[in-house]
Amino acid sequence: MHITEYELFEVPPRWLFLKVTTSDGTVGWGEPVVEGRSKTVKSAVEELLDTYLVGEDPARIEDHWQTMYRGGFYRGGPILMSAIAGIDQALWDIKGKTYGAPVYELLGGAARDRLRVYQWIGGDEPSDVADQARQKVDAGFTALKMNGTPEIERLDSPAAIEAAADRLREVREEVGDEVDIGVDFHGRVSKPMAKRLVAALEPYDPFFIEEPVLPEHLDDLGEVAQHTTVPIATGERLYSRWDFKGLFEDGHVDLIQPDLSHAGGITEVKKIASMAEAYDVAVAPHCPLGPIALASCVQVDACLPNALIQEQSLDIHYNETNDVLDYLADPSVFEYRDGYVDIPDDPGLGIEIDEEYVRDRAGEDVDWHNPVWRHDDGSVAEW
The missing domain is CATH 3.30.390.10 (Enolase-like, N-terminal domain)
Incomplete structure (x- = not known):
């Protein structure tokens, strides 16, 4: 063959x-x-x-x-x-x-029967998060994630910090202590602001703080970590086990988020996750993407002893024209129940792509680019 x-x-x-x-x-x-x-x-x-x-x-x-x-x-x-x-x-x-x-059988077999997933709330500039949180919890999700801030200055006002804390407080008050809430800084935040924000958010018990600093500044994670006991997550913009090596050796990250469509695929992320296990670090693969990426994540998660939870893109704010289930012949493979998805048992990635629909949608003009944000003075802000 x-x-x-x-x-x-x-x-x-x-x-x-x-x-x-x-x-x-x-x-x-x-x-x-x-x-x-x-x-x-x-x-x-x-x-x-x-x-x-x-x-x-x-x-x-x-x-x-x-x-x-x-x-x-x-x-x-x-x-x-x-x-x-x-x-x-x-x-x-x-x-x-x-x-x-299934792929996970070829990687050593399943280490679990089902996998916990989390659901996004809010958009790029978080708003109405409390109402959205209630809707998602009522739909069965037990873990949520939201952006922590919109664009933010290198040294911003007390009001910006208070606004971020208020958003998380409102969500926590709405859903209670049984629901986990991840907060994504998205690399938007400078080191001095990250130190202040993690301290301000801690009273509301975030599940984790994601990308508190840019990948270029991972050597600053230790200083940020000194200001909080909240677990620190990062890794969606790291692409190989060599990129992750220094992060593990520094010892300040608690949860890594390699992306199965960015970090070398199934072969490489399985190796990255094994390295993480040796450093007592959990794995929650990054996946605001489509059904094939998600299926790949689930196959790897299935056989990882240190897989914690899985991101997925259903109803995410990017999916304005098509959603993650649209391209599947059988969308029930990603049926979420009680905040979990079952490990599939069909061969390969465990999904069947609706090729006719793919070909139809491929005729559309697809030209997505992330927005370019600017501060009040006209300079470029981190998105």
């Missing part, structure tokens, strides 16, 4: 799907994308497949991963690692279908 062809589909709201077909007709799906840079990643996927993978045996996943990563003198980064990630997902999907087993 060998890889004979592939197709790429840019689909709304902001996703890129990869279909890989083998000589015996087996099809594997992947989701190689950087949000807002789908066309760039598409070119990287085409280069890797055209110059190397077409004609190769899809079963040699580890060797293909090493070749795609180490075969170029320049390596790493979001574009290349996302291209590798989507290809890797498709290869695992093919392998699982070939052996008639």
